[in-house]
Amino acid sequence: AQGGWAQVFQNLYDYYLAETPQRTKLLDVFLLFLTLAGALQFLYCILAGNYPFNAFLSGFCGTVGQFVLTISLRIQTTEANKADFPKVSPERAFADYVVCSLILHFFCVNFIN
């Protein structure tokens, strides 16, 4: 099964490089960064304890929230998903994204004290 799995990932990687537009790749880099930031915070929380728990939560929820919002933007701007969102143009998706991110940041900043 070892070779099979390698094959699966190879296929995935090829598909990704071939089918993904430049803009979406940019989003993916941001997603990667968010994942790293979240993982780092989580690691620090495990190593150093969670004493100001609200600070940890707001930081971590901030990355997670931004992550899912970016994924949502990515979904809505992907050509293949056009049929799913008849009422959402890419521009509208981006405006929604901005509004949601602002709300998210407001809550995070408020919660971190």
Added chain:
Amino acid sequence: MAVAQQNALLGPPSQSSRTLLRVVILLFIAGAAIASRLFSVIRFESIIHEFDPWFNFRATKYLVANGFYKFWDWFDDRTWHPLGRVTGGTLYPGLMVTSGVIYHILQALTIPIDIRNICVLLAPAFSGLTAFAAYLLTNEMTTSPSAGLLAAAFMGIAPGYISRSVAGSYDNEAIAIFLLVFTFYLWIKALKLGSMLWGALCALFYGYMVASWGGYAFITCILPLHAFVLICMGRYSTRLYVSYTTWYALGTLASMQIPFVGFLPVKTSEHMPALGIFGFLQLVGLIDYVRSAISGRQFQAFLVTVLVATFGIGLAGLVALTSLGYIAPWGGRFYSLWDTGYAKVHIPIIASVSEHQPTAWPAFFFDLNILIWLLPAGVWLLYKELRDEHVFVITYALCGSYFAGVMVRLMLTLTPIVCVAAAIAASKLLDTYLVNSPSQPATSTSEAGEKKAFKSTDKTESPLGVSSMVSKLTIVGAMVVYLLMFVSHCTWVTSNAYSSPSVVLASRMPDGSQHIIDDYREAYQWLRQNTKEDAKIMSWWDYGYQIGGMADRPTLVDNNTWNNTHIATVGKAMSSREEVSYPIMRQHEVDYVLIVFGGLLGYSGDDINKFLWMVRIAEGIWPEEVKERDFFTARGEYRVDDGATDTMKNSLMYKMSYHNYQSMFPPGKAADRVRGVQLPSEGPVLNTIEEAYTTENWIIRIYKVKDLDNVGRDHFSAAAFDRGQKKKAAKKRGPRVLRVD
């Protein structure tokens, strides 16, 4: 359009006249919703009812007087006497802030309305909005133009909702039901459009809901359940991902801003379904992406491995975290919904509240009338069509029915969905028999862009059957009769059952005129005017909020039952002998004891009838000192007459209730009208407390706790001396006591 205007009276109405009609109908519904809630204000006066609203009212007054920041940090030292209550961190501030905002807006518009009137009329005002929200929600479910309006009409006057939102019922539910329905509307909208903005709006209103009512847990469990059912039905879509994750990410952060909720969304079991589905959706999203990327066979292996691994790890992690104590298990109130016998055995204070009892069948018919039998029909009709949003209604209806069956109080959360489903069923019926007629000309030009109503469909091709005039008239006539009966039932129920302020008791004189018994306010007013500012009042917890609100005096316990031990202390003081109770009352600096006694008037909700709960709650903490068994006779009867047990006769509650009561009657004729028994001719004697005030109808009796004796005697010998009884000779023969320095 010219054609449409020409045919305005003959043909189907044009778009604009329909809109006008809709607005007018909705306004009428709002008017009806508000008007039917005003019975108590018109009959009695504009006051706050019940018990809980008195605290909300007091908090609102504090907010209006001191501003928002002081309210947020409010430490209330006038409740739970020695302890106090961190009010800002232990309440849902939504209700108070809402009425505070309304107050300030009206002030800015130079309409100076007293805050009390805003509080009294808040629930009727919001019921109009709830009807509108039900209209919007139902319109998302069906294309029928009449369903939304019917749902709004049902929601406006259904007694199940009116019971918690009459004028003067200034409780959290007053705005929470509006927020509940509106949040669900936004959720459906977000799910249908797959829009982040609607998801964010849903999260914001969810946050508002969290700030308003503890019942928000219902939303956090219903939305994930809906998402989960959709996934299990193979209806996962990117729209579901977008709407759910947006709602969860923003909504969870929003809910954590409320101090009373704090870290609960990540720490308690009630919130774990939402988190679990959030994680599950990420997984499903990933799988969905991978499926488009690789071939079928590879995908199979991928899917199985990933699914099994993640689900196993997730479940194991949840169980481990719960058992290790990182995630709190179900709270007692919530848990008793699943294990219905739990509260009665373990938490008597939850079981002692009357609205936490299971619902009887008549209650459903009483509160919902025709809606309750339209509910299954509506659910069935939705099931036949079964779009994503219909799954929501079905899930909600099933869960809501279960919870409403377990607890009377949760009828409230069932009512919105009953209104929606019943409106769908009723409108389907009316549409079939009223609208789809073959004689209707298919004037498609003027209504091309409109909804499907008034179009003839294939169903109506045969002139007989459903579309014959006779069947139409019969069915529609019957339906109209039912709807009219519904309206009159709702009005009757509202007028007779749900519009009585529990603060004043109304009774009828033999000639039909009304007689108001206003003992509560008489007593509270006496306390307010004749006791010193910080006199502590001990009473059973039911009256805590009212004493705080109306008498403005510190209390020991109140309706916010956060400290069971403290309540048990009061219960012990009430149910013990004076020798035991007096030190307890001294230790807690009690100045007055207030009890409710309905024996003279036949008012059954008095403290003797609640006495067993006091005993049980006290017994839970001091099983050695207070025993429920001792209050029953040898044959297991709970009696207050001659046959009462000694423990009963010597308990402080018994003595306070019947103190001097015999003097009201001719000798030997004293009777208790609630228990319907003849009382012993000798009344109880109080030594450590003295009667301070008794209201006109003896409903409220207030006793003053005596100070320590001036010359150091105990109260029993002092009282005996005052009565002129000789000191017991036995005392003299006792051993000499040397002075100990």
